[in-house]
Amino acid sequence: MRKSSIYSVLFGTVIFTTITAALVSVSSNVAIAQILPISDRNKSENSISQVNVLFVNPSIGNDTKANGSESAPLKTITQALRVAKANTEIRLAKGTYSAEMGEEFPLIIKQGVSIQGDPGSQGKDIIIQGGGEYLSRYYGSKNIAIVGTGNAKLAGLTITNPTPRGYGLWIESDRPVVENNTFTGSTQDGVAVMGNAAPQIRNNNFYGNGANGITISGTSQAQIEQNTFQNTGFGINIAQNASPQIIANKISGNRTGIVVQASSSPVLRNNSIFSNKEDGLVVIAKAIPDLGNSSSPGGNQFSSNGRYDINAASATQQVSAYGNNLASNRIAGKVDLTATAAPVKPLSLLTRRTPTLLNSRLQRETVTPQPTVPNTDSQELNYVQIQPGTIEFTAPGAASQSSSLPALQPASTGNSALLPVPPDQIPASKTGSPYMLPPGLSQNPATIQPTPQTPPQITATTTQTGSRYRVIVEAVTPKQQELVKFIVSDAFQTNRAGKQVMQAGIFSDRNKAKNLVRQFKNNGLKAEVIME
Known part of the structure; x- marks a missing residue:
């Protein structure tokens, strides 16, 4: 009986020790970096360790001797991107990340890598500034600060590209997440989205960019939600066959709030569009924006725009705009305020995201083929022709x-x-x-x-x-x-x-x-x- 008790105590002690050691090992790996063998610990400052989090500090970091841990941060985002593996978060300290500080632009965000600054302040003191030549698969050579790919994530940064025709963020594929950032001072666009990219761009502040806050083109189905657009040419510029969701944004003080053109077909819900110098919303060519219908009222608020709240004088299609707050004498062109005509809209766009903002009855809408636009051999964005019949701002x-x-x-x-x-x-x-x-x-x-x-x-x-x-x-x-x-x-x-x-x-x-x-x-x- 006594021997059995002794064995039980010894067995329990072994199990407890084993579990404790395992938990300590897992905790150490997740926190910052892998624990190196004793014989290799002296080498850790001279080689990059395999980490889940990489720390970068432009003031005290070192790209050649540090390992990217919190106590030994790297100096540049450029180096962090070189060594980052999938599922790595790059955390930025306060400061300016520029070519003068060693950055090499454009910064191309790898698949599964995220860059995080200070989301609470929308990156007030964490500034990525600069641009470099990037060869786009769609539009040739562009001057870009950051290229977003895969399911990359950017949060809590200020992004500016003051170089000639500079773009802040360029997205042409996949579904990156862009949230709680500030895009300002880029000489061209704060963000450009093209191809079949479907990013989520939410709770960002766009102001003082030279041409557009965001340009959305190609067949993109971007989700643009709860952002602020101020003091630029077009707050949001939607072209080609893009069909983004534009939801709960605040758009004011621009030359024109939103321009919808070519054969684009965005959905606009619950936006505040006010005090823009000319028009709140301009619709031209074959564009068919959905500003609301009997199944899903628009909920957009228009006020104090310089000329028209909705200017569809150059549109070839009737615009559906049921359930918005606007005055009928602030409208130009064919705009249906009575919900007698339903907009032509791809079913997948209306139902794929944000169900709380889009009425579920939209799922029963009839899908009609979209009008096509002739192809062109010269598809350049903003300062060179994008396609026939398309007009855009250039800074x-x-x-x-x-x-x-x-x-x-x-x-x-x-x-x-x-x-x-x-x-x-x-x-x-x-x-x-x-x-x-x-x-x-x-x-x-x-x-x-x-x-x-x-x-x-x-x-x-x-x-x-x-x-x-x-x-x-x-x-x-x-x-x-x-x-x-x-x-x-x-x-x-x-x-x-x-x-x-x-x-x-x-x-x-x-x-x-x-x-x-x-x-x-x-x-x-x-x-x-x-x-x-």
């Missing part, structure tokens, strides 16, 4: 070529341009100088102010010395004239050979004039170049 830069902002009546020109315009001045300013960054956008993201600034006025009728090439457009009907104004806001009516036409600009370079003519033709207008 003004020291080397960029800009025309007027899209508008349907005369409006001030300045901090953007149309898609197909080449990278030169178009047309020349009174002083002959190129566009510069708009006031309020500095090279230092810490000094970027969200307060809107009035851009310098540019005239479309002033020329440089030498030969002049005048662009004339035949625009007889009010709708044609509005479309010309949309493409070049300060175009005006004139008389030529007894015929009413519109003058869109005068140029010292024939190629520049021909490019503008091509843009008009892509939008179904007759235009020509007159040499003087």
